[in-house]
Amino acid sequence: MTLRLSTVILPVDRWHEGGRETWRRAEELGFHTAYTYDHLSWRTFRDGPWFGALPTLTAAATATERLRLGTLVTSPNFRHPVTLAKELITLDDVSGGRITLGIGAGGNGFDATALGQEPWTPKERADRFGEFVPLLDRLLTEDVVTERGTFYSADEVRNIPGCVQRPRLPFAVAATGPRGMRLAARHGQAWVTTGDPKLYETGTAAQSVEALRGQIERLGKACAETGRDVAELDKVLLTSFTPEKNAVLSSLEGFVDFAGTHRDLGFTEIVIHWPIQDSVFAADQAVFESIATEALSRLG
Helix, strand or coil: CCCEEEEECCCCCCHHHCHHHHHHHHHHCCCCEEEECCCCCCHHHCCCCCCCHHHHHHHHHHHCCCCEEEEEEECCCCCCHHHHHHHHHHHHHHHCCCEEEEECCCCCCHHHCCCCCCCCCHHHHHHHHHHHHHHHHHHHHCCEEEECCCCCCEEEEECCCCCCCCCCCCEEEECCCHHHHHHHHHHCCEEEECCCHHHCCCCCHHHHHHHHHHHHHHHHHHHHHCCCCHHHCEEEEECCCCCCHHHHHCCHHHHHHHHHHHHHHCCCEEEEECCCCCCCCCCCHHHHHHHHHHHHHHCC
């Protein structure tokens, strides 16, 4: 099974003070895709610089030529399908068809209350996500859309000429629960996971592997229920949230072992965070770059 290697570049640097060069370097290193978080702020970075995801990706599209670009992930917390669709179509056009939309239900972080609302319950998030994704799918594939939903509506919305990628840009749906996995099966070109969050602090690597195996099995069942072959979906693992945390980037040999184990589970893409010193994503830049350029060739 072919494995791809991608990276996440957090939007923490001013564009003309290192930001642009990081995205260019990601392309030079041969990453398949460079993603960024679509948040208004995030955890330990909340009181520091943090720029918008879609403008950052637009700038990155003009600074690169081959690198795929994307969000990991966008959520309904502060997005609406109508406005998001227009921005994505524009971004897909500017990039020449190099955009992937990572999309998830969102959580209880800072984004959840930034617009003044009370945080949604897990059921409310799932309900909204279940409406958000199908409407966004329509908005990106149809010239004119009218729809009345419980949470999201569109009234004669025009999205001409549509995406460069046809029938639309790909969705990478982040999900671990049954409803989200059904959305991935119906609308996704890829499925995304960070592993089992219950194992992050005290779990073992072996427990994480078994949890991920179970997730892939449940994804297969969701695909079977919708009449889809699970092999059609790419399976994307965003690292740094399993028990191994940033030990994944501590050495080339360690990463090759990690990547081989997860490739054998069925993952087709592994995503590693671009190092940010003095943060939870601190790592040795030289080791990171050796992983980018050598790891895949070392996998048997």
